[in-house]
Amino acid sequence: MMRIGELATRTGVSVRALRYYEEQNLLASQRSPSGQRQYPDSSADRVQLIQQLYAAGLPSKAIADLLPCVVNGEATPELLDRLSAERDRIDSRIGDLVDARDRLSTVIAAATANWRTGQRCPIQ
Structure with a gap:
């Protein structure tokens, strides 16, 4: 205890x-x-x-x-359905987060390339 x-x-x-x-x-x-x-x-x-x-x-x-x-x-069948729905919701959320991360990576890569060539992002 x-x-x-x-x-x-x-x-x-x-x-x-x-x-x-x-x-x-x-x-x-x-x-x-x-x-x-x-x-x-x-x-x-x-x-x-x-x-x-x-x-x-x-x-x-x-x-x-x-x-x-x-x-x-x-577990009842209803509870298993609920667990499966929660798992599917989490999977969807993970997919959304991966997409957001990939977009950020693209923006970072483009900004880094622009920075190296002397171009600046219009948003300061």
Whole structure:
């Protein structure tokens, strides 16, 4: 078992965020006799999973719905459809980001070539 500060340090997530995860039923703790939150060692992996799902753009309600499936391996056909839709949305987002990066690379290459020849971009 570890206290909230140790979990925060281990995961790089703020104490405030950990409390929020508890409020959203994403994370559970037990209370010590003195009232301090105590988390099982497995909580560090769970927090990292929560962070990844947030980074993927899922709201806390969706994460709360998905966590039992991810942790227990239980899934309904509806949940599998939802997971597939989220994966497709992430794939689309990745494609958009790759396109944006490629466009920036093209602009950088053109600007670098112009700079070497003494031409300046009209936008300063």
